[in-house]
Amino acid sequence: xxxxxxxxxxxxxxEILFRLYVNKEEVESVGxxxxxxxxxxxxxxxxxxxxxxxxxxxxxxxxxxDEENWYVPDIDLFYEQxxxxxxxxxxxxxxxxxxxLIRSMFSKAKDxxxxxxxxxx
Numbered sequence: 001x002x003x004x005x006x007x008x009x010x011x012x013x014x015e016i017l018f019r020l021y022v023n024k025e026e027v028e029s030v031g032x033x034x035x036x037x038x039x040x041x042x043x044x045x046x047x048x049x050x051x052x053x054x055x056x057x058x059x060x061x062x063x064x065x066d067e068e069n070w071y072v073p074d075i076d077l078f079y080e081q082x083x084x085x086x087x088x089x090x091x092x093x094x095x096x097x098x099x100x101l102i103r104s105m106f107s108k109a110k111d112x113x114x115x116x117x118x119x120x121x
Contacts, residue, residue: 001029002017002029002030002031003028003029003030003031004030004031006030006031006032006033006036006094006097006098006101007031007032007033009033010033010034010035013033013034013035014033014034014035014120014121015031015032015033015034015120015121016031016032016033016034016037016118016119016120017029017030017031017118017119017120017121018030018031018032018102018105018116018117018118019069019116019117019118019119020105020108020109020114020115020116021114021115021116021117022108022109022112022113022114023114027108027114028105028108030101030102030105032098032101032102034120036094036095036098037098039090039091039095040082040085040090040095040098040099040102041054041055041058043085043086043089043090044081044082044084044085052077053074053077053078053081054072054074054077054078054081055081064118064119064120065120068119069117069118069119070117070118070119071115071116071117072115072116072117072118075106075109075110075114075115075116076110078106079103079106079107079109079110082099082102082103082106083103085099087099
């Protein structure tokens with residue numbers, strides 16, 4: 001069952017769906033409003049060589065945007081990028097809750113050697 005707490009009230013707008021798999025079994029699914037996701041991802045700065053990790057795919061609108069259930073290629077890097085985001089730079093408490101939810105999913109993926117897919121609807 002998909003937790004859509006952070007998409008309620010935004011039906012009809014873009015929804016970003018995260019799915020956590022451990023041993024190829026889906027163990028957690030979260031749907032969030034695209035606006036929350038954008039406000040979080042925009043806080044990941046480019047590196048000297050440009051965008052890296054998930055922010056590379058985000059800014060090029062490729063990968064996760066092109067395919068349903070796109071597997072995040074480098075969970076460790078994306079988790080580190082999420083950890084470096086300054087929560088005080090987020091405008092709303094809900095953004096902070098969403099960031100912590102996403103961080104938690106990626107932490108579980110790291111701990112249990114799982115996979116995460118992202119879809120945009």
